[in-house]
Amino acid sequence: MSGLGDMFAGWPPPVLEPGGPFAGPVTVLAWALFAMAGIVLAIVLGVTAAALFGPRRWRARLAHERLILIGGFAFPVVVLSALLLWGLTLTRDLSAEPRPGEVRIRVTGEMWWWRVAYLDPAGREAVQDANEIHIPIGRPVTLELEAADVIHSLWIPRLSGKVDMIPGRRNLMRVQAEKPGVYPAQCAEFCGGPHALMGLVVVAHAPDAFEAVRVRLARPAEAPEGPGADGFLAAGCGACHTVRGSPANGLAGPDLTHVGSRRTLGAGILPNHQGTLAAWIADSQAIKPGNRMPAYPVLSGAEVRAIAAWLEALK
Amino acid sequence: MPEGIDAAVGLDARPASLRKGIVAMTLAAAALGVLGACADKSGLPRELAGADPAEGRRLIEHAACAACHEIPGVAWPQGRVGAPLAGFGKRPLIAGRLPNQPAVLVRWLMDAPSLAPDTGMPPQPLTPEEARHVAAYLYTLR
Numbered sequence: 400m401s402g403l404g405d406m407f408a409g410w411p412p413p414v415l416e417p418g419g420p421f422a423g424p425v426t427v428l429a430w431a432l433f434a435m436a437g438i439v440l441a442i443v444l445g446v447t448a449a450a451l452f453g454p455r456r457w458r459a460r461l462a463h464e465r466l467i468l469i470g471g472f473a474f475p476v477v478v479l480s481a482l483l484l485w486g487l488t489l490t491r492d493l494s495a496e497p498r499p500g501e502v503r504i505r506v507t508g509e510m511w512w513w514r515v516a517y518l519d520p521a522g523r524e525a526v527q528d529a530n531e532i533h534i535p536i537g538r539p540v541t542l543e544l545e546a547a548d549v550i551h552s553l554w555i556p557r558l559s560g561k562v563d564m565i566p567g568r569r570n571l572m573r574v575q576a577e578k579p580g581v582y583p584a585q586c587a588e589f590c591g592g593p594h595a596l597m598g599l600v601v602v603a604h605a606p607d608a609f610e611a612v613r614v615r616l617a618r619p620a621e622a623p624e625g626p627g628a629d630g631f632l633a634a635g636c637g638a639c640h641t642v643r644g645s646p647a648n649g650l651a652g653p654d655l656t657h658v659g660s661r662r663t664l665g666a667g668i669l670p671n672h673q674g675t676l677a678a679w680i681a682d683s684q685a686i687k688p689g690n691r692m693p694a695y696p697v698l699s700g701a702e703v704r705a706i707a708a709w710l711e712a713l714k
Numbered sequence: 715m716p717e718g719i720d721a722a723v724g725l726d727a728r729p730a731s732l733r734k735g736i737v738a739m740t741l742a743a744a745a746l747g748v749l750g751a752c753a754d755k756s757g758l759p760r761e762l763a764g765a766d767p768a769e770g771r772r773l774i775e776h777a778a779c780a781a782c783h784e785i786p787g788v789a790w791p792q793g794r795v796g797a798p799l800a801g802f803g804k805r806p807l808i809a810g811r812l813p814n815q816p817a818v819l820v821r822w823l824m825d826a827p828s829l830a831p832d833t834g835m836p837p838q839p840l841t842p843e844e845a846r847h848v849a850a851y852l853y854t855l856r
Binding site for chain 1: 777778779781782791792793795831833834835836837839
């Protein structure tokens with residue numbers, strides 16, 4: 400096997416199977432709310448049946464105003480307040496401030512992809528990447544969530560709850576994965592056009608493997624010269640995309656310095672190889688209608704292939 | 715073309731009682747026979763021994779062939795860069811230039827530029843076995 404089968408292993412994400420301590424409370428809360436809603440539904444249905452078909456004596460009692468005051472007002476106020484307090488207590492650590500020495504990653508929602516920056520201890524952006532978040536296993540990682548244009552929401556079902564990304568604000572999300580693996584994620588706040596096609600993957604590594612990834616991502620591209628590099632620059636791709644180590648230094652689109660090493664293409668929606676890269680370059684609008692990258696009907700087949708092969712080599 | 719050879723062999727095997735006077739007619743019939751034989755063969759299912767169309771369809775989804783090709787059975791994406799593949803099993807030519815035969819198709823799927831240097835279709839990350847499964851699915855599209 401070429402490993403294609405593993406590319407989207409775990410998709411769709413199992414939302415009720417926590418992969419770390421920050422997803423656990425969310426899952427507990429979800430089940431508690433399901434259970435509570437089920438009990439309330441059963442009571443309401445029972446009372447309704449009694450009111451419709453019960454003996455005369457029951458119906459007379461149910462017709463009393465006191466039932467409305469107790470069942471329709473006092474009960475919901477007490478139960479919902481208790482649930483709210485319990486839920487807030489349960490989830491209070493989910494967006495706590497990072498502690499010194501913890502890994503911090505800034506994730507910025509853009510229409511319709513994710514800008515990812517690994518921060519140094521002083522909080523400066525040390526490494527730029529896109530559409531894939533690498534984390535070490537076994538310790539908390541703080542994601543600083545921002546938005547560049549409209550409201551987005553980051554949801555990594557197996558690692559935490561949803562947290563909105565709001566322009567002008569910085570929200571925090573703490574995640575921790577217990578096992579190495581790929582954790583799919585999705586934009587969970589409608590952000591226009593191809594919102595449904597705005598995904599990403601979180602990749603959890605053993606600590607030393609994570610360090611290796613971080614070092615690799617910090618390096619400039621080891622880009623072979625040739626028709627692919629020439630075609631990329633001649634087509635003007637560098638106006639929107641950065642490939643560190645080449646003249647391409649655009650900032651509007653995803654950083655492509657290590658695009659060939661990513662698991663997905665188009666923000667979590669396609670497997671990433673030169674076949675899909677060529678498809679994306681030639682006509683991304685057919686794949687993700689409305690995304691900000693135009694189709695390129697000016698490139699020949701051989702030119703598209705050369706650029707795709709070059710991008711695939713940017714590991 | 716193998717079809718042409720088969721057809722010629724078939725004609726040669728006809729009874730030897732044909733008269734010289736109708737040789738021209740025979741040649742005309744042979745020409746028609748060749749065409750007819752081609753048409754018949756292109757209508758035949760192309761079997762790939764041991765290849766599994768269902769596995770091919772799964773591989774097509776995982777490799778996202780549909781990023782370029784509209785493929786019956788794949789809901790999304792529906793790319794426009796390459797030819798739509800509906801009815802591929804009945805098409806005589808691959809990419810309008812190569813005979814649509816299993817061995818050619820398998821090689822095309824794995825490394826199209828080796829057969830057509832100007833194609834836009836890049837080499838695909840498929841093993842020969844996987845390419846055979848994919849070819850088997852494509853031949854179910856009729």
